[in-house]
Amino acid sequence: MDSRIDTTQAHPARRYNYWLGGAHHFAADRASGDAIEAAMPTIRLMATENRRFLGRAARFVAEQGVRQFLDIGTGIPAPGGTGEAVRAVAPSARIVYVDNDPLVTDTFAGLPDAYVEADLRSPRDILDHPALGALDLGRPVGLMLAAVLHFVRDDEDPAGIVQALLSALAPGSYVVASHATWEYVPAAAVAQLQANNPGGRFAPRDGAAFAAWFDGLSLVPPGLVSVAHWHAGDETQPRPSAQDVGCNGLVALVR
Structure with a gap:
């Protein structure tokens, strides 16, 4: 195991993996996850519905002809992720994954896709990384920001971070984003x-507040809605309520 991994401190990627029923987490992650679940008993539902939204949205973007993706805050690989959804439509699609947890870095070791260990709060570190050479930023990209922006505090300029990433995208690109709400x-x-x-x-x-960061883009109908309700006609019905899921999502076109 990477010596940089601090098993005594909870990390969002590992806690999320715990809520999804994965195996890549430690006691601190489980304790943190359980404490949050005690206050918000539907947190596992939120994690599951966000994951399903990610898959539906990634597939939608691939169906629009986009063949390269930048997935920031990808988390620990698990079923229903960006790669699985995109490659069901376009097997040759190129994907660059980004996360700041060394454990995620370890789980991506040996996998064929490019990976960047970097923090969303430093977007230039991502955009200037040599691994971004796997993507042609002069052509449309699918930018994935699923359940990651809510780890950027207001004093860390989330609007500026989003704008820095959007400014690097060619017209015809899409942004997929989701954000927890209380x-x-x-x-x-x-x-x-x-x-x-x-x-x-x-x-x-x-x-x-979440949607304001994407002003000027064209929201794909139905616009900003609960992740449980975005293009969810083929999901098990009835859908969970926005109140129970507590996470908004959107897909937007860059013009």
Whole structure:
């Protein structure tokens, strides 16, 4: 195991893997995940529905003819990810994955796709990385920002980060993004969630604040909605409520 991996501190990628029923997590990740679940009992549903949204949205972008993808905050490989969804449509699609957890780096070792260990909060480190040579940024790219922007605090300029990434995309590119919200969480539960959020690293935002970062792009209908409801006609019905899932999603076209 990579010596940089701190098993005593919870990490979002490993905690998310725990909620999805994966095997790549440690006691600290499980304890953190359980504490959050105690305050928000539907958190596993949120993780599952966000994952399914990612798959549907990635497939949609591939169906529009996009053949290269930049997946930032990819997390630990698991079924239903970007690669699986995209390659069901376009087996030769090129994908560059990005994450800041050394354990994710380890799990990508030996896989054929390009991988960048970098932090979303430093977008130039991503865009200037040699591995980005696998993509032709002069042609459309599918930029995947699923369940990652809510780990950027307001004082870290999330709007500027999004703009830096969007400015690197050619017309015809698409952005897939999702973001947790506490819009529907009772005040007592919010207080409990905040107690498990040291340093405010997790920054849920309402749909309007999230959508504002993508002003000027063309939202794919139905626009910003719960991840459980975006193009979900083929999913098991009835769909979970926006209140239970607590995560908004959108797909937008760069013109």
